[in-house]
Amino acid sequence: MSRSARTILLLAAIALSAAQSGAALAQASAKKLGLGREATAAEIAAWDIDVRPDGHGLPPGKGTVKQGEELFTALCAACHGDFGEGRDRWPVLAGGHGTLKNDRPDKTIGSFWPHQSTVFDYIKRAMPFGNAQSLSNDEIYALTAYVLHLNDVIKDANFELNDKNFLSIRMPNADGFYDDDRETAEKHFWNRKVCMKDCLKTEPKVTGRAQVLDVTPDNKTAPRVD
């Protein structure tokens, strides 16, 4: 079990009796209140749009890099740029490989996202911005293929992405994540003695000032006392 899962379990144990696991809960059917009605298969199918990294929820379908490029130019490039470079402050989708340790990292789908399922899941539920849930599954396969091609994850410009080969793709930063370790990595923030009197050897000096940057919306009109 991962460390964070252990932490969560521990927290849960404080909040409720350990016996209240999923299994125990399932058996507590005697306490049912008879509220709600059974959802139909059609209702679930219409709303169940999520896709997991293990392929759970991945719908049948297919789309090529080329088809994706056409769709992207028509539906996405206005914000994300023709090559996923991002216009104005809209998200940059491509590039940034190897920059995660840099002073200014470039977190894109190719440089940062650990799972290709997230691309599919997100496009399906939220894109295009302002016209969500308007794309067919084939269109989403094509767009996912094109965005991964922009990131050199799919190198072949004639590639067809489909539900059969979807899981064969591996994202460059797939191993770049680890579970919350604050309770060990930051253990020194707990139970420390705090100084209350004569705590500093040297005079505290101002090392940074917000007014120098002058990016606060109200900065010029904020209450001044001069």
Add this chain to the structure above:
Amino acid sequence: MSEETSRRRFLTGAVAGGLAAAGAGSAGAQDKGKAATAIKSNPKNQPPNVPSWSKVLGDGVATHPYGKPSKFERHVVRRDVEWLTASRESSVNFTPLHELDGIITPNGLCFERHHGGAAEINPLDHRLLVHGLVDKPLMFTMDDLKRFPRVNRIYFLECAANSGMEWRGAQLNGCQFTHGMVHNVMYTGVLLRDVLREAGLKPNARWLQVEGADSAGMNRSLPIEKALADCILAFKMNGEALRTEQGYPLRLVVPGWEGNIWVKWLRRIEVGDKPWLAREETSKYTDLMADGRSRRYTFIMDAKSVVTNPAPEAPLRYKGRNVLSGLAWSGRGRITRVDVTLDGGRNWREARIDGLVLDKSLTRFYVDFDWQGEELLIQSRAHDETGYVQPTKDELRKVRGVNSIYHNNGIQTWLVRSNGETENVEIG
């Protein structure tokens, strides 16, 4: 009269008292262009005169069927930072912490963060679907949900990115902007575990996907242990229906955890055996460390505090007696103590906590002090019941670097100059 002119006149007129008074608040960027004239005082309404409001009738009971704050409080509004985001539909605004007191945030001032605009949902058409690893998939109307046993709980909600602009140093010169992505209200709702029990969890149920009905289809993965512990499906805040921008008619309450997982406009809960690793738990809301790797599932909001008065928007106006006020909170439990320094950390004193001290709730503290115009470097330091002591920003940077965006709970410093003007600074 332009906004600038009126403000200048007001300030000039107010200098009479020695130290100048601060304006009745500054108009936000979004107010520019509107006739936002500053409030002026009128000696004719001051003693020994009889003020106008003592002579004439005020509004009758039918004038304001839904009450609003006094017009003299019109500067107390949420504000946004236009350059932060590409659009205002996927953006954030901030609670004016420096104008509030006590621990409860008024509904209309609770900061907003949405990813596809605030969905406007007819509650009669809203449904909650619970499916996946359950004995029986269920569809609930709002009326169905309100027939479960109800609970009332006060919790803070803090965006994981609160203070996120400050990782590289003092940047935004206002308490509203550095710390205003937090609010604290009383929720009324039903326990998520009661609703899950109704569907019946399969033994291999480990994670829930919780999903909103907005155009972002906001989805997050919630560990089953937390879902069964204390999560609430809320339909009221501070006694009245949730505000549209807070998820009307139904939102998830996940006490102590980052705001993003408190899914608004909640429409679907899928029970699964693994997490979904959606965009908002991989690309966003993960914490990039200096070594290029990232922490994920950093759900809990660590203990944090901030002095809300004085602050850049609320300078000190008077020599002599003053009230320093602030807020402290922890996602791990109750606040047990808050220390305050006025001299940049040389000497600290324990602040006076007043009002309710609740689990995972904002907690109000005060320091009553005398000021003779000396320069102050003000900080506050929160302690919680797990023994956690709020770290300095440099202590956080030492562990995490400066690129993690989220979970910046470092100690804030305000510099108060001899004229009372206050600025967001860092000290070393």
